Amino acid sequence: MPAVFTLLIDSFLAITALGIAAVFLTAFLSAVPVKYNLKSVYIRWRSTLATVVGIGLVVLVFVLLQSLAVGIEKSNASTGDPRNILIARKGATAESSSLVTRAQLRTLQYFEEIERNAEGDPVISADVLVLASLPRIGPSGEANVLLRGVTARGMELRPQVQLVAGRWFSPGRREIVVSRKLAGRFANFKVGDSFKTGPALLTVVGWLDGAGSAYDSECWMDADESRSLFEREMYSTFLVRPKNPEAATNLIRRIENDKRLQLRAESETGYYRKQTLTAAPIKWLAGFLALTMSIGAVFAAMNTMYAAVGARTREIGTLRVLGFHRRNVIVTFLLEGILLAMLGGALGCLISLKWNGYTTATLSIESFSETVFAFTITPVLVGQGMFFAAALGFWGTLLPAVRAARLPIISALKSL
Amino acid sequence: MTLGGFILKNALRNKRRALLSVLSVAVSLFLFITLQVALRELTQPPEDLGSSLRIIVRNRVSLVSPLPARQLQVIEKIPGIVAVTPFTFFGGLYKGDERFTSFAQFAVDPVRVKDVIIDAKVDDTEYASWVADRTLCIVGLDTARRYNLKRGDRMQFTGTFFPCDLDLRVAGFYHGTADDRTVFFHQRYLDEALGNPGTVGCWWARAASPEDAALVTARIDQAFANSSAEVRAETERAFQLGFISMWANIKVLIGSICTVVVFTLLLVTVSTMSMAIRERFRELAVLKALGFRRRELLGFILAESFGLSMLGAVLGAGGAWLLYRNLDIQKLANGVFLAFEVTPRMMGMAFAIAALLGIFSAIGPAFSVARTSVVEGLRTLD
Numbered sequence: 001m002p003a004v005f006t007l008l009i010d011s012f013l014a015i016t017a018l019g020i021a022a023v024f025l026t027a028f029l030s031a032v033p034v035k036y037n038l039k040s041v042y043i044r045w046r047s048t049l050a051t052v053v054g055i056g057l058v059v060l061v062f063v064l065l066q067s068l069a070v071g072i073e074k075s076n077a078s079t080g081d082p083r084n085i086l087i088a089r090k091g092a093t094a095e096s097s098s099l100v101t102r103a104q105l106r107t108l109q110y111f112e113e114i115e116r117n118a119e120g121d122p123v124i125s126a127d128v129l130v131l132a133s134l135p136r137i138g139p140s141g142e143a144n145v146l147l148r149g150v151t152a153r154g155m156e157l158r159p160q161v162q163l164v165a166g167r168w169f170s171p172g173r174r175e176i177v178v179s180r181k182l183a184g185r186f187a188n189f190k191v192g193d194s195f196k197t198g199p200a201l202l203t204v205v206g207w208l209d210g211a212g213s214a215y216d217s218e219c220w221m222d223a224d225e226s227r228s229l230f231e232r233e234m235y236s237t238f239l240v241r242p243k244n245p246e247a248a249t250n251l252i253r254r255i256e257n258d259k260r261l262q263l264r265a266e267s268e269t270g271y272y273r274k275q276t277l278t279a280a281p282i283k284w285l286a287g288f289l290a291l292t293m294s295i296g297a298v299f300a301a302m303n304t305m306y307a308a309v310g311a312r313t314r315e316i317g318t319l320r321v322l323g324f325h326r327r328n329v330i331v332t333f334l335l336e337g338i339l340l341a342m343l344g345g346a347l348g349c350l351i352s353l354k355w356n357g358y359t360t361a362t363l364s365i366e367s368f369s370e371t372v373f374a375f376t377i378t379p380v381l382v383g384q385g386m387f388f389a390a391a392l393g394f395w396g397t398l399l400p401a402v403r404a405a406r407l408p409i410i411s412a413l414k415s416l
Numbered sequence: 417m418t419l420g421g422f423i424l425k426n427a428l429r430n431k432r433r434a435l436l437s438v439l440s441v442a443v444s445l446f447l448f449i450t451l452q453v454a455l456r457e458l459t460q461p462p463e464d465l466g467s468s469l470r471i472i473v474r475n476r477v478s479l480v481s482p483l484p485a486r487q488l489q490v491i492e493k494i495p496g497i498v499a500v501t502p503f504t505f506f507g508g509l510y511k512g513d514e515r516f517t518s519f520a521q522f523a524v525d526p527v528r529v530k531d532v533i534i535d536a537k538v539d540d541t542e543y544a545s546w547v548a549d550r551t552l553c554i555v556g557l558d559t560a561r562r563y564n565l566k567r568g569d570r571m572q573f574t575g576t577f578f579p580c581d582l583d584l585r586v587a588g589f590y591h592g593t594a595d596d597r598t599v600f601f602h603q604r605y606l607d608e609a610l611g612n613p614g615t616v617g618c619w620w621a622r623a624a625s626p627e628d629a630a631l632v633t634a635r636i637d638q639a640f641a642n643s644s645a646e647v648r649a650e651t652e653r654a655f656q657l658g659f660i661s662m663w664a665n666i667k668v669l670i671g672s673i674c675t676v677v678v679f680t681l682l683l684v685t686v687s688t689m690s691m692a693i694r695e696r697f698r699e700l701a702v703l704k705a706l707g708f709r710r711r712e713l714l715g716f717i718l719a720e721s722f723g724l725s726m727l728g729a730v731l732g733a734g735g736a737w738l739l740y741r742n743l744d745i746q747k748l749a750n751g752v753f754l755a756f757e758v759t760p761r762m763m764g765m766a767f768a769i770a771a772l773l774g775i776f777s778a779i780g781p782a783f784s785v786a787r788t789s790v791v792e793g794l795r796t797l798d
Contacts, residue, residue, distance in 0.1 A: 198645075
């Protein structure tokens with residue numbers, strides 16, 4: 001069923017694209033100058049303005065919603081180092097629900113695929129992830145925040161994360177470095193503040209910045225401190241750096257095949273790229289709204305264009321008498337409708353740019369914690385918005401244009 | 417010809433335009449109702465009789481941190497509590513689901529849970545067989561229908577939070593709660609699968625009366641203050657609202673979409689209506705010349721636009737009401753939405769918007785008609 005549905009939508013889009021392309025192509029070959037359309041639009045500006053703005057708003061809603069989904073996806077796609085391998089428990093769907101043991105850590109340490117640092121130690125970090133429910137700023141209740149317990153090695157493995165204020169936490173102390181972007185959303189997240197989670201009082205000693213990655217939604221503290229504070233016997237995940245790409249492939253295969261370990265390894269970037277559950281419902285909403293609002297917009301466009309055809313009956317008759325074909329009339333009206341709609345689309349896209357980069361947050365379905373992301377309006381998205389507008393113009397003008405072409409010449413000339 | 421007939425004739429003179437106007441109003445109001453219903457569904461969870469009595473106790477750190485099983489004895493003795501059961505969210509994946517299963521599985525104490533979830537109706541023999549065998553489960557009727565489950569069927573779940581899988585058989589079904597989708601199984605089964613860690617996910621308790629609930633939650637919080645596992649006790653309502661607040665800006669988002677939809681609708685309809693009037697400028701001038709007063713002309717225009725937008729409201733809002741009443745939304749939305757109920761308040765709002773729409777779109781043209789002199793009007797060609 002969904003496959004058939006997708007096929008249907010795809011073929012519909014393809015027909016629309018072909019139609020629009022044909023209109024543009026013939027318009028440039030056709031004898032009716034484009035100038036005629038531009039002037040007609042200009043003369044009737046009052047009645048067309050409402051339709052243009054209406055289409056603009058439809059495109060605006062579509063682009064903004066899509067930009068949210070793109071923002072979430074981009075934040076995930078730009079997380080991690082392609083050289084790193086993330087190792088989690090088999091079956092765990094998120095880092096925070098994974099549990100790995102000290103025994104597994106000891107086993108992994110002797111794997112020769114893993115890089116050694118200058119001191120000859122394997123480059124492997126065992127992290128502890130704890131979800132803490134903390135109060136937001138203002139009256140909007142509490143939300144879960146991801147607290148990552150990291151080691152010095154773990155920080156080296158994630159060069160994306162930089163300190164932007166204060167200092168890093170010192171091991172063995174109840175100190176925490178919070179994301180700067182979360183600091184704008186949660187109470188007591190300023191440097192120097194402290195907050196209580198469970199039995200522990202944690203002091204904020206610095207702000208971190210994850211350069212637009214998923215780390216922007218995390219708070220970091222010392223791994224051992226986190227384990228003792230939250231009474232965690234086990235770690236959550238391992239992050240390792242293999243010696244080279246070949247060793248990485250071998251390592252993934254070796255862990256996969258080792259029945260004792262019960263672990264799953266994959267590249268860190270690959271793991272984050274697969275986190276698509278949160279963006280999916282937003283995309284669905286964008287699609288649903290685009291569909292229903294576009295039906296309304298097409299009706300509105302049809303109304304405007306029918307009125308345009310009605311008001312210009314004599315003009316059309318004149319064009320036909322001058323020797324223009326029916327198809328010229330169709331193309332000229334279609335072009336006018338599409339241009340109008342694209343004007344609206346451009347307006348919508350332009351307004352949407354105002355939100356570009358604006359940071360917002362929601363609950364990540366994967367990590368079950370507050371995830372920060374930005375409205376991200378890409379050229380592709382603007383292109384989609386413009387195509388959407390052109391499609392509205394095309395379908396809204398098709399019937400009025402056909403009607404214009406089928407007007408009998410004599411009576412058209414006689415009409416007032 | 418009566419005045420009413422005159423207005424009706426005028427409204428339907430350009431049938432295509434009337435139809436398109438009515439349809440665009442209808443589509444927009446349909447969308448408005450749909451968004452309102454979705455918003456209500458996401459922000460106001462359904463309730464049943466026991467909702468105001470139930471208390472949920474979770475770890476103060478967060479919902480996913482476990483609680484020590486030994487807390488049971490303490491909670492039981494707190495005055496005002498009638499019953500308490502462990503309530504551990506398993507969050508497993510049911511067959512075929514790769515990343516997300518829409519119904520929950522909870523590990524409970526089968527004897528105690530009966531006094532906590534008092535709305536659930538279970539067949540006595542089915543219930544007795546469930547209590548007796550720890551590998552059995554009780555399944556909500558909605559889930560049972562959706563997957564066509566019968567007594568004795570196997571249900572297997574792959575653990576995501578927990579490093580173990582479940583292999584259960586269906587003992588029977590329950591119905592009568594606000595959400596008949598959950599699968600209940602024995603906490604003891606989970607304990608054994610995990611090697612008896614001595615923890616549970618949450619506690620669910622029932623207070624003696626709704627008035628007691630606030631007092632009881634404070635007592636529970638107090639009982640574990642400064643222990644290694646501090647708790648947060650809340651009524652079910654407060655718990656659900658807390659859960660919803662984690663979605664952050666969703667309410668603002670859907671609210672602003674509704675505003676944009678209504679605004680777009682207003683814009684387009686106003687323009688269409690004024691188009692219809694402008695086309696008839698000469699006629700209106702003739703009517704004026706015949707002695708009709710401004711007031712009456714305004715009445716004609718208003719009645720026409722009002723009628724069209726109301727017809728749109730009847731089609732759009734009424735259509736949404738009919739559709740969502742007869743649709744199996746649970747199946748369609750993959751369990752994300754439960755009831756999808758259109759409330760009288762939403763219908764009222766839709767009709768109020770339509771009324772405003774009718775009035776607003778009449779104002780502009782009515783003014784220009786009133787301002788124009790008869791001679792000017794008669795001279796107009798377009």
